Amino acid sequence: xxxxxxxxxxxxxxxxHSALAFVHDSHIAGTRVDDxxxxxxxxxxxxxxxxxxxxxxxxxxxxxxxxxxxxxxxxENAVERYMDVQPLRGYTILDVERKLPDFxxxxxxxxxxxxxxxxxxxDIKTKSFAKDYYKQRYLEEFAHSWQMKHYVVGYSDxxxxxxxxxxxxxxxxxxxxxxxxxxxxxxxxxxxxTKAELDRWMVD
Numbered sequence: 001x002x003x004x005x006x007x008x009x010x011x012x013x014x015x016x017h018s019a020l021a022f023v024h025d026s027h028i029a030g031t032r033v034d035d036x037x038x039x040x041x042x043x044x045x046x047x048x049x050x051x052x053x054x055x056x057x058x059x060x061x062x063x064x065x066x067x068x069x070x071x072x073x074x075x076e077n078a079v080e081r082y083m084d085v086q087p088l089r090g091y092t093i094l095d096v097e098r099k100l101p102d103f104x105x106x107x108x109x110x111x112x113x114x115x116x117x118x119x120x121x122x123d124i125k126t127k128s129f130a131k132d133y134y135k136q137r138y139l140e141e142f143a144h145s146w147q148m149k150h151y152v153v154g155y156s157d158x159x160x161x162x163x164x165x166x167x168x169x170x171x172x173x174x175x176x177x178x179x180x181x182x183x184x185x186x187x188x189x190x191x192x193x194t195k196a197e198l199d200r201w202m203v204d
Contacts, residue, residue: 002060005128008067009179011054012075013126015047016177017109019079020124024088024096024110036083040076047075067128070182078126078177078184087175087188088122090115095155102161103154109175111155119159120171120190121151128179135178143191148172149201152193170195 019039026033033039051071059065067074088110095111110122129135142148156169171192178185 001057002064003054003057003068004060004064005067007054008051008064008071009126009128011047011050012071012078012179013177014050015043015075016078016082016126017124018046019043020082021096021109023083024093027093028096034083036080039079039083043079044072044075047072063130067179074179074182074184077182078179078186081184081186082177085186087186088112094119098155098158100151100154100158102157103150106150106154108151108155111159112173114171118171119155119169120173121148121155121169122173122175123148123151124175124177126177126179130180135176139174139189142174142189146201148191149193149198153198153202170198 019042022039022042023033051068055068059068092113093110094113095108097107097109098111099105099107108121109124112120112122114120127135127138129138152169152172159169171190173191174189176185176187176189178187
């Protein structure tokens with residue numbers, strides 16, 4: 001067995017998810033943890049353990065070796081960058097890693113109310129795009145993602161079951177962290193499904 005870029009990126013991505021979940025949970029609790037060192041200290045040990053496991057195998061490519069050697073720094077830079085940019089500033093965090101038991105026990109990353117008052121599901125993805133072409137193709141596929149339709153319909157159903165008067169969710173956002181850069185890029189892309197699209201998905 002060998003390890004490749006995707007294995008290292010997945011490990012870094014899991015650690016970033018843990019760090020951001022820690023931050024978002026604190027916002028819901030009203031404590032708002034913004035101390036970068038605290039966030040890193042809580043979540044980095046898990047990444048170090050996973051990288052140690054992966055590195056027992058030989059690398060498949062030079063890119064995989066480079067990313068492995070730089071994984072911790074890119075993780076720390078990504079979390080620091082997130083705290084600097086605050087891409088969800090003005091959003092109300094409603095749910096973090098909410099399980100949807102009636103939809104295959106799937107889990108959404110973040111449920112939010114946007115600054116404009118819309119309900120939305122935010123999906124956090126960590127990728128490493130060697131070329132802009134690959135990122136553009138990924139965004140085009142994400143815009144019509146079956147997974148996001150599943151999340152949006154599932155979260156609408158969950159909110160309705162909570163007895164909220166306003167439960168329709170049509171919007172979803174991609175919080176994209178690009179690990180191709182040593183100081184990762186963080187961008188938020190906004191999408192929306194029409195009612196007709198979601199109705200067709202429910203029938204299919």
